[in-house]
């Protein structure tokens with residue numbers, strides 16, 4: 466299991482970080498909404514101060530405490546709404562707002578000692594908000610909630626006229642609220658992470674080829690060709706289409722298992738030479754791969770293809786029996802398009818079609834070659 470049994474968070478820090486970053490927009494919105502809501506209620510309860518203490522200095526001192534909470538929580542809510550806060554900053558904001566609100570709450574309870582029964586109920590509601598509604602790390606939320614509970618019970622014992630039995634009952638009920646708050650937050654953490662994990666598995670299966678880990682044609686059509694692509698630093702798009710030479714012969718000589726090893730080795734080399742997410746490697750057919758390189762001009766594309774060609778030809782892959790004896794070559798077609806140049810309705814489609822023709826040209830010209838062309842210009846050959 467990759468989820469912590471106590472906190473419901475991912476055990477691996479990198480996975481937890483990508484989960485939190487994936488959720489960050491939602492977290493920020495929830496934090497902003499909850500703090501705004503709590504600020505309004507915290508101020509609204511001033512009416513109960515006036516009802517309990519009458520209009521005067523005592524009620525006004527409580528108003529001061531409430532305004533302090535409103536200013537803190539309001540500022541935190543404003544930050545959460547307006548700024549692209551990091552995960553760390555979101556947690557800091559949540560922790561500050563929770564601590565100030567609970568601190569001021571303690572002050573208010575002491576000024577209204579006759580109503581500790583009601584204060585206990587208010588604290589229980591605040592604890593639920595801390596555990597479940599203000600997004601924070603569970604360990605921080607629990608520490609804040611438990612400290613508040615541990616501070617509140619002695620205050621009640623000291624300042625209220627409650628009997629020992631009442632104080633004990635109240636203390637135990639608050640412990641119960643903490644326990645259920647913690648368990649509910651842990652369950653929520655776990656469910657959210659399991660959902661994230663399932664989503665990642667489905668996304669991977671929908672977008673990638675399971676043998677090589679490269680993107681599949683569905684991803685090419687719906688993501689790379691279907692949506693406005695990412696532009697590189699330069700207004701160029703280069704497509705490299707490459708195909709392993711005489712792959713049928715490799716399968717026939719060494720068997721399909723070793724054929725798969727060659728495919729994976731080739732794909733791994735292509736992936737290592739490109740930078741996701743800007744650049745993508747797509748398994749275009751059986752032993753045919755497509756490199757989509759935004760921001761790469763023809764010169765850089767040809768140099769990359771030539772380097773890949775030489776590296777692959779010089780590589781001896783380890784066969785299924787553990788002996789390094791699998792060798793193969795590949796043919797490459799490189800097509801580039803200048804995106805600012807007029808005349809291309811669908812530059813990527815045009816570049817893929819051209820790279821496909823060039824790759825077949827490389828096959829016809831003897832294989833283990835790179836052929837290239839800049840679209841919109843005169844054809845050149847290697």
Ligand SMILES: Nc1nc2c(ncn2[C@@H]2O[C@H](COP(=O)(O)OP(=O)(O)OP(=O)(O)O)[C@@H](O)[C@H]2O)c(=O)[nH]1
Pocket residue numbers: 676708709710711712713714716720721722723724725728750751752828832
């Ligand atoms: N092992 C393995 N073989 C595959 C896979 N997908 C396709 N192939 C095989 O790849 C071979 C492709 O052969 P051809 O299209 O004749 O091309 P080639 O032998 O590479 O010849 P040229 O492309 O002309 O150099 C076929 O034998 C397919 O069965 C796969 O996932 N694994």
